[in-house]
Amino acid sequence: xxxxxxxxxxxxxxxxxxIPGILRExxxxxxxxxxxxxxxxxxxxxxxxxxxxxxxxTAVYTEYRTALEAPAEYAVTVLTPxxxxxxxxxxxxxxxxxxxxxxxxxxxxxxxxxxxVAQERVLRGENLADDVRTAPEIFELPLFLAPQEExxxxxxxxxxxxxxxxxxxxxxxxxxxxxxxxKKQTKRIVLPRIERAWRDIAEVWVTESNGIxxxxxxxxxxxxxxxxxxxxxxxxxxxxxxxxxSRLTWLASSGGAHGHRRGGANGRxxxxxxxxxxxxxxxxxxxxFLQKANRLSWYCWVPxxxxxxxxxxxxxxxxxxxxxxxLLVTDTATETPPLSPVSS
Numbered sequence: 083x084x085x086x087x088x089x090x091x092x093x094x095x096x097x098x099x100x101i102p103g104i105l106r107e108x109x110x111x112x113x114x115x116x117x118x119x120x121x122x123x124x125x126x127x128x129x130x131x132x133x134x135x136x137x138x139x140t141a142v143y144t145e146y147r148t149a150l151e152a153p154a155e156y157a158v159t160v161l162t163p164x165x166x167x168x169x170x171x172x173x174x175x176x177x178x179x180x181x182x183x184x185x186x187x188x189x190x191x192x193x194x195x196x197x198x199v200a201q202e203r204v205l206r207g208e209n210l211a212d213d214v215r216t217a218p219e220i221f222e223l224p225l226f227l228a229p230q231e232e233x234x235x236x237x238x239x240x241x242x243x244x245x246x247x248x249x250x251x252x253x254x255x256x257x258x259x260x261x262x263x264x265k266k267q268t269k270r271i272v273l274p275r276i277e278r279a280w281r282d283i284a285e286v287w288v289t290e291s292n293g294i295x296x297x298x299x300x301x302x303x304x305x306x307x308x309x310x311x312x313x314x315x316x317x318x319x320x321x322x323x324x325x326x327x328s329r330l331t332w333l334a335s336s337g338g339a340h341g342h343r344r345g346g347a348n349g350r351x352x353x354x355x356x357x358x359x360x361x362x363x364x365x366x367x368x369x370x371f372l373q374k375a376n377r378l379s380w381y382c383w384v385p386x387x388x389x390x391x392x393x394x395x396x397x398x399x400x401x402x403x404x405x406x407x408x409l410l411v412t413d414t415a416t417e418t419p420p421l422s423p424v425s426s
Contacts (some may be wrong), residue, residue: 092123096137104140109241111420112147117156124160142169149176150239157181158189163200170244171237172345178202179239183210194218200225201347203235205331221351222366226426230324230372234257235332236346236384244343248393249332260386261306261316268300268307276378276407279359282353284411287392293413298333305381305397308408318383318397326396329354329382333394339415360398360407377401383408391415 095103104127111120127257145160146169160166166173174195177186183203190196197220200210203250204368209226210216216225231336238245280297287293298311309316333347344352357375375418381397391414399406 087160089122090396091151092119094127095137096126097137101136101140103393104137105143108140108144108147110175112151112241117148117152118194120144120152121156121159124148139168145173146170146176148240149173150180150230150241154181155183155189158186158191161191161195161205162192167342168212170239171343172198172348174198174347175237175343175345176239178334178346180285183208183216190215197221198345198347201350205236205346205350216353221345223351223354224367228372230322231327231330233324234346235328237335246336249329258316261318267310268302268304269310270298270311271301273299273405273407275362276361279356280407280409283330283356284409286341286411287333287338287411288334288343291338291413292340292415293392293411295409295411297407297409299405299407303379303404303406303410305399305406308397308406309383312408312410314384315386316395317386317388317425318381321382323357323372323378323380326357326375326380327372327384328354329394329396332383333411334424338392338413339360341394361400362403381408385410 095107104123108120111123123273124141124144127137127144130139131138132338139411143339146166149160149269150168154403160173166176171401178199183200186199190199196215196216197217200216200406201221201223204210204225204227207227213227214224216313235247237247247324276299277297280295282296284293288295298308300307300311305318309318311421330353331349333349334352335344337343354367355365357363358367361375362379363374379399379401383397384393384394389412390394392412394411395409397406397408
């Protein structure tokens, strides 16, 4: 009888489109660990949305809280293909924040979801190299963090949303060089693999948000000549491949100011794949992958003076192939504050 009354109460909130009341009920159910009722609430909201009620967003939020807070056997029920696209982030990333791989592995529905969750747990420090449940053939990446991946800029999910750490602008600060009024002395060239890598790494910022992606490649191993085709004044510093990986992972995981977040698993894949494309390295990655990446010279840079909003600059010199390339991706939030403005 109590369960029937509770169900009627939930349905009344939904039929009346009482969004504040539904949100309060979600908080109560989570605090009381009533996970089955939380599942019912999500289902009722979706059914009502199909009838034209404005409860679709509350259904998504209910599933988000389930992924974040519920025990593994309940949390995995929200892991469907594309789950979380309209939430604060993909549910594979949300669930990996608060659940260990071992607690989730036997419940995960399908190889692609298992592979994504496994990569998210790897980013959080788990070594899953010997676990066949990770579907390693999906991402073709190491199932442990390489020494060069020790620094990660991971988001923090909570009931109210997501906090994304700022990306350090220039690292290390003492190595910053300011280049003023560099003149174009070398013509641009087109290397399809470089163009493809730059386009794909910044795709969401450009296609789903206000982002702009600009790149230039020159037949010259002087990064200044590539930068001269983009801007005249920059701050620039050399960085290591480890910093390149962490920065590219941050960029590719993000949706920019307004785009849908792709998540850490996709971000890590895009970072490794981009380095492979840029460096002409073998794929899937071999044991010496990052050592070979170290043969290139990598740079972090930003236009001077520093732009507002989101900003990502990367430069590469390839001493063997005799070219240099530079990428600039920027984004601004015209309607809502950015999730992660650039640091000063």
